[in-house]
């Protein structure tokens with residue numbers, strides 16, 4: 001088949017990777033340049049540990065408290081928007097223990113499949129993306145977070161994900177080069193990390209070599225359909241005949257879905273990152289600083305800090321106050337690291353494509369016989385990229401799916 005993929009982030013690129021391997025002729029259309037997507041400057045953590053969705057009991061109350069502070073890690077920009085209200089209602093509806101119970105095996109199995117595929121890719125040496133299996137530290141300083149993390153560690157261990165509660169000395173033993181000021185941490189040894197910038201660059205290069213038609217700088221604006229089939233994808237510069245379409249357009253996927261008469265509940269969750277280079281010493285294990293909801297990932301000799309979730313539509317402006325919130329938090333955990341507030345121009349920002357229930361949208365829809373969606377991965381799109389691509393390729397090749405697609409049904413809220 002001739003397959004057209006819309007979106008050159010990690011979901012689109014891994015869809016291209018597995019579709020090309022399955023023998024299809026693949027074209028990928030990206031309206032910007034590959035360095036612009038959310039898949040580029042993120043924290044690069046591969047997190048099978050993250051089995052509890054964002055929609056969980058207590059999250060709305062926590063979010064309300066954070067909303068009051070300009071440097072806090074969470075914000076919803078008030079807007080008169082039906083889509084935002086619907087998303088908020090669905091988020092609230094899913095913030096229950098029952099939903100968390102149902103979501104745990106779904107997210108775990110998707111994550112573990114993805115990690116296995118990353119391991120295979122790293123072993124194949126086709127693409128070099130800085131794969132390291134050093135685990136993840138969830139650092140905490142307060143009694144409340146210690147309690148909450150111990151409970152999450154119990155849940156993870158019950159689900160078969162190794163989680164170890166460490167004292168401050170235990171954390172320090174994993175970080176011999178940098179001092180850490182914490183009450184303790186939960187250590188997830190099965191997590192990993194990558195260099196996301198390198199992953200995107202290498203995947204694009206690899207796909208080009210394999211004959212995938214990579215179309216850069218064209219914006220998909222329309223589709224031509226007949227009955228249940230999409231026949232052409234129209235961009236601002238041309239038209240492409242196609243046998244099948246994959247929509248992997250991140251936070252912009254609802255706009256494309258709308259062009260096809262579909263309603264997709266999804267909000268962009270803006271986050272920021274910046275790099276600190278030339279450090280006298282670096283951390284070894286990626287970490288989440290829980291009270292600050294900020295992350296630290298060693299990438300080569302540099303360290304990337306990331307954080308914040310601002311539900312602000314597709315507004316890409318940098319709010320330096322929130323970046324200040326991240327930068328000021330770091331020395332509370334790593335007092336010796338020389339961290340400076342970066343200039344706004346050097347701050348990277350990306351829009352996480354957030355579904356309201358924290359489960360991605362992967363799979364076909366009833367209305368069209370040749371359309372597959374691959375979006376809604378929220379905070380875990382990089383982790384889940386390879387598994388998403390594989391499921392997309394299986395769906396379009398008529399192969400048995402590696403995982404049951406029912407929980408990922410893009411029409412589950414329709």
Ligand SMILES: Cc1cc2nc3c(=O)[nH]c(=O)nc-3n(C[C@H](O)[C@H](O)[C@H](O)COP(=O)(O)OP(=O)(O)OC[C@H]3O[C@@H](n4cnc5c(N)ncnc54)[C@H](O)[C@@H]3O)c2cc1C
Pocket residue numbers: 006007008009010011012029030031032036037038039040041042043044045046047218219220221248249250251252253256269270271272273306307308349350351352353374375376377378379380381382383384
């Ligand atoms: C601060 C931050 C830290 C993060 N850290 C992690 C992490 O540690 N681990 C993890 O797993 N995830 C992380 N994430 C989340 C992860 O980055 C996203 O989930 C993931 O990148 C989403 O990938 P995507 O391919 O679905 O979307 P995107 O990367 O946004 O790609 C979609 C692409 O579609 C293109 N597009 C849109 N509309 C059109 C159109 N009409 N025509 C043509 N092209 C179009 C866009 O230009 C864009 O390039 C983080 C995110 C942020 C913001």
